[in-house]
Amino acid sequence: xxxxxxxxxxxxxxxxxxxxxxxxxxxxxxxxxxxxxxxxxxxxxxxxxxxxxxxxxxxxxxxxxxxxxxxxxxxxxxxxxxxxxxxxxxxxxxxxxxxxxxxxxxxxxxxxxxxxxxxxxxxxxxxxxxxxxxxxxxxxxxxxxxxxxxxxxxxxxxxxxxxxxxxxxxxxxxxxxxxxxx
Amino acid sequence: xxxxxxxxxxxxxxxxxxxxxxxxxxxxxxxxxxxxxxxxxxxxxxxxxxxxxxxxxxxxxxxxxxxxxxxxxxxxxxxxxxxxxxxxxxxxxxxxxxxxxxxxxxxxxxxxxxxxxxxxxxxxxxxxxxxx
Numbered sequence: 001x002x003x004x005x006x007x008x009x010x011x012x013x014x015x016x017x018x019x020x021x022x023x024x025x026x027x028x029x030x031x032x033x034x035x036x037x038x039x040x041x042x043x044x045x046x047x048x049x050x051x052x053x054x055x056x057x058x059x060x061x062x063x064x065x066x067x068x069x070x071x072x073x074x075x076x077x078x079x080x081x082x083x084x085x086x087x088x089x090x091x092x093x094x095x096x097x098x099x100x101x102x103x104x105x106x107x108x109x110x111x112x113x114x115x116x117x118x119x120x121x122x123x124x125x126x127x128x129x130x131x132x133x134x135x136x137x138x139x140x141x142x143x144x145x146x147x148x149x150x151x152x153x154x155x156x157x158x159x160x161x162x163x164x165x166x167x168x169x170x171x172x173x174x175x176x177x178x179x180x181x182x
Numbered sequence: 183x184x185x186x187x188x189x190x191x192x193x194x195x196x197x198x199x200x201x202x203x204x205x206x207x208x209x210x211x212x213x214x215x216x217x218x219x220x221x222x223x224x225x226x227x228x229x230x231x232x233x234x235x236x237x238x239x240x241x242x243x244x245x246x247x248x249x250x251x252x253x254x255x256x257x258x259x260x261x262x263x264x265x266x267x268x269x270x271x272x273x274x275x276x277x278x279x280x281x282x283x284x285x286x287x288x289x290x291x292x293x294x295x296x297x298x299x300x301x302x303x304x305x306x307x308x309x310x311x312x313x314x
Contacts, residue, residue: 017264024261033254042257049260057264117245124245143246171209174242 009069012060020060024053027070031077037140038081040129048084052077078141078155085133127177135170142167199225204232212239 003022011019031052035045056076063072128136137156141147142163147155149163156163199222208226210216218226226232 021261021264024264025259028256028260029253032256032260033252036254037249046257046260049256053260053264120241120245121249124242139246143243144249146247146250168210172206175209175239178238178242 005069009060009063009065012057013063017057020057023069024056027073028053030070031073034074034077034140034145035081037128037144038078038137039085040136044084045081048077048081051084052080055080074145075151075155078137079157082137082156123178123181124174126181127174130177131170131173135166135173138163138166139170139174201225201229201231201235204229205235208232208235208239212236212243 003026005023005026008019008023008026012023028049032045032049035048035052036042039045039048052073056073059076063069067075128139131139138152141152141155142149149160149167152158152163153160158166199219204218204222204226207216207218207222211218226236
């Protein structure tokens with residue numbers, strides 16, 4: 001049986017560094033995955049992950065438990081990714097391969113379906129990478145992670161309307177890009 | 183009706199739904215954000231092109247949703263940075279709380295001292311003759 005996350009959170013709030021280290025170890029893969037999707041660069045994603053974990057440690061005392069710990073941590077990650085990606089935008093080249101997803105185990109049963117899905121995913125990954133940073137962030141948080149527009153607006157410090165508009169534009173652009181690549 | 187139209191991002195209720203107009207709001211309808219006005223919904227049900235566009239939209243959203251379960255393994259232990267408290271992790275809220283309370287106590291003590299000095303100065307002035 002794994003460690004109880006709530007207990008680890010409580011201990012972390014009291015300043016128990018080991019408990020927070022355990023929490024971080026449990027969530028680091030998910031945080032890194034979100035970071036890779038948001039920034040599209042694995043090196044920068046590693047920086048985002050580390051920065052997010054450090055910020056989470058500093059802010060754990062303010063975590064009230066209104067949402068789950070993971071949701072709270074993802075919010076910090078999205079915020080850090082938004083900031084760091086903005087800073088790094090002119091310094092680094094964009095890695096398209098970071099968006100390309102691997103076939104899942106569930107696809108292996110039907111090779112034809114698996115092939116189609118893999119192709120669609122690859123095209124979708126490339127299309128996502130082509131989107132503007134602001135649009136890609138909203139698509140990933142809304143369509144991949146299922147956040148509400150309100151949660152996105154809070155994490156990115158934008159209005160709910162801006163979040164909706166970005167998603168609308170992103171969907172239009174994605175559709176265009178998928179059409180071009182098909 | 184106007185609320186429905188507003189939610190669909192349109193200025194007014196379209197009398198005739200076209201493929202272009204329907205596809206413009208299709209993604210919103212598919213992701214659950216808006217309701218299609220009835221005239222557009224009827225058009226979508228009867229139009230093969232719009233049905234294909236709907237299917238494509240649904241596949242795209244399904245694939246995006248499926249990405250949620252795919253996890254990228256970290257290239258190295260990301261928690262290593264947390265091992266050095268003095269450099270990065272030392273600023274824990276509990277530590278910060280104590281330093282904040284210390285700062286507050288210092289500020290209050292300073293304010294009290296200044297007030298006391300002020301009272302003494304005032305008392306001396308009141309004791310001295312008002313007209314010299």
